[in-house]
Amino acid sequence: MQTDVxxxxxxxxxxxxxxxxxxxxxxxxxxxxxxxxxKQERNAVILGHNYMEPALYHSICDFVGDSLELSRRAxxxxxxxxxxxGVKFMAETAKILSPQKTVLLPSQKGGCxxxxxxxxxxxxxxxxxxxxxxxxxxxxxxxxxxxxxxVCCTSGNAAEVVRSLDSDAxxxxxxxxxxxxxxxxxGRTFYMPTPDLTPAQLQRPCLIGWKARCEVHExxxxxxxxRAHEHFPAVQVLAHPxxxxxxxxxxxxxxxxxxxxxxxxxxxxPRFLLLTECSMADNIMAENPDKEMVxxxxxxxxxxxxxxxxxxxxxxxxxxxxIEVPEDIRVRAHAAVARMIxxxxxxxxxxxx
Ligand code: 13P
Ligand code: SF4
Numbered sequence: 001m002q003t004d005v006x007x008x009x010x011x012x013x014x015x016x017x018x019x020x021x022x023x024x025x026x027x028x029x030x031x032x033x034x035x036x037x038x039k040q041e042r043n044a045v046i047l048g049h050n051y052m053e054p055a056l057y058h059s060i061c062d063f064v065g066d067s068l069e070l071s072r073r074a075x076x077x078x079x080x081x082x083x084x085x086g087v088k089f090m091a092e093t094a095k096i097l098s099p100q101k102t103v104l105l106p107s108q109k110g111g112c113x114x115x116x117x118x119x120x121x122x123x124x125x126x127x128x129x130x131x132x133x134x135x136x137x138x139x140x141x142x143x144x145x146x147x148x149x150x151v152c153c154t155s156g157n158a159a160e161v162v163r164s165l166d167s168d169a170x171x172x173x174x175x176x177x178x179x180x181x182x183x184x185x186x187g188r189t190f191y192m193p194t195p196d197l198t199p200a201q202l203q204r205p206c207l208i209g210w211k212a213r214c215e216v217h218e219x220x221x222x223x224x225x226x227r228a229h230e231h232f233p234a235v236q237v238l239a240h241p242x243x244x245x246x247x248x249x250x251x252x253x254x255x256x257x258x259x260x261x262x263x264x265x266x267x268x269x270p271r272f273l274l275l276t277e278c279s280m281a282d283n284i285m286a287e288n289p290d291k292e293m294v295x296x297x298x299x300x301x302x303x304x305x306x307x308x309x310x311x312x313x314x315x316x317x318x319x320x321x322x323i324e325v326p327e328d329i330r331v332r333a334h335a336a337v338a339r340m341i342x343x344x345x346x347x348x349x350x351x352x353x
Contacts, residue, residue: 005033008059015058018289019282024055031309032059038316044081044104046312047073047094050257051277051304052085054286060312061085066258067093067139068154072341074098083315084323087303089115091323092143096333103323106311111303114140114242117212118174123148126171130199130208135171136161137336138178140214143325145173146333152340155241156256159185164343168204177218179209181241181248216301217242220275224296225250228273232294238263239275247275264288277301 001009009029016025032055039046039060047070048061057064063073067090074082074094081102084091087110095103123135123145137149138158146152153161159182162170172179176192183190189206191197202208217240225237225247238260239251248254253263257280264272264284271292274281278298285293315321325333 002033005029008032008036012055012059015286016054019054019286028055028059028309031313035060035309035313035316038313039083042081042316042319043079044083044316045073045077045079046083046085049086049090049304050261050280050283051301052283052307053279053305054282056085056307056309056312057279057283058286060309066154066156066256068156068256069258070094071097071139071154071337074103075341077101081316081319083312085307085312086110087112087115087307088323089140089142092325093139093146093337095323095325096143096146096330096337099325099327099330102319104315104319105321105323106308106315107306108321109303109306112140113215114138114175114212115142115145118145118210120144120148122210123171123173126173126193126208126210129193129197130169130171133169133171133199133208134165134167135173136165137173138175139337139340141174143329143333146336147329149173149333149336150339151343152336154256154340156258157340157343158182158241161340161343162186162188162207169199169202169206169208172207172209174210174212175242176209176211176213177244178241179207180245181254183207183209184245214242216277216299217275218244219299220244220247222246222250224275225273228294228296232271232273234269235271235273235294236263236267236269237273237275243275251275260284261287264291267291277304279304 012025045062048064071093075097082094083104091105134150139152139154180190189203191208220243237251239248239254273294281293
């Protein structure tokens with residue numbers, strides 16, 4: 001083994017011994033060293049979402065975090081190339097913020113059921129149905145949808161963004177469950193729009209939502225939370241706000257991926273169950289060797305799973321897959337994302353009702 005591969009292997013072994021088998025660490029240490037070399041040659045920065053697999057997450061990323069933190073990082077970097085180890089809507093957000101940079105996504109299959117669940121025409125139709133009502137769009141959407149939006153939000157700042165609008169009706173898209181959780185958090189009635197719902201019928205303050213859902217988080221149930229509390233003494237159950245309101249209400253804490261990371265770090269509890277994408281529990285476990293993660297309801301996001309270290313290496317080697325956003329869409333989407341970034345704070349998590 002070359003010295004730099006050996007060093008990388010030792011570093012990964014020290015951090016990931018409890019979560020990744022040895023043969024995998026040896027293999028990935030080699031790929032990680034190649035990536036570090038290419039990263040320097042290409043003057044690139046690598047941003048990694050909290051859902052990246054543990055070896056990738058702990059070896060090659062310059063910054064890791066939730067989608068809010070990573071969009072801030074993408075706006076601030078002075079590197080000429082951004083490799084986004086996440087899904088397409090995240091890489092598009094980086095391109096919207098940094099149009100002069102080359103943004104690469106390692107796999108063309110990194111989609112998202114929320115982003116696929118709404119079109120720009122859907123948003124235009126809602127604006128015609130509810131004229132003058134401001135539109136908040138979750139960042140888990142494509143650029144043409146963001147372009148129809150007044151302000152974006154992430155799961156880390158959604159309630160703050162809604163409050164900042166000072167409007168008694170808000171269109172909140174596209175995640176039904178995040179919308180219902182935010183409505184509860186901000187004391188608003190939630191409406192699922194039907195073709196015959198009129199502005200005059202709205203009981204205000206309210207949120208008008210949409211029917212898209214995260215294919216991972218929609219599968220957790222309140223029963224999962226109750227069973228965890230029943231079977232594991234002193235367990236703290238954490239849920240992402242893309243889970244149903246029944247799940248977030250039953251959980252001990254609900255918040256964005258970054259808020260969950262922070263909660264575990266700061267908590268004195270001995271063990272945790274994370275109702276979110278399962279790589280995150282591995283990543284947290286590696287960083288908090290004194291804490292235990294309960295293995296239950298392990299669900300991997302199939303889109304995040306597409307981002308491998310080998311594909312990340314090839315992204316830098318062949319400068320693929322380049323993310324482009326048409327300039328007229330980018331400019332309008334930029335206004336919505338920039339408004340969100342200007343609202344400081346975020347990643348605070350949602351208080352239990
Ligand atoms: P965060 O905004 O918490 O990073 O979540 C993004 C996501 O895709 C959750 O499924
Ligand atoms: Fe989309 Fe859900 Fe995957 Fe997040 S976990 S990228 S919301 S499908």
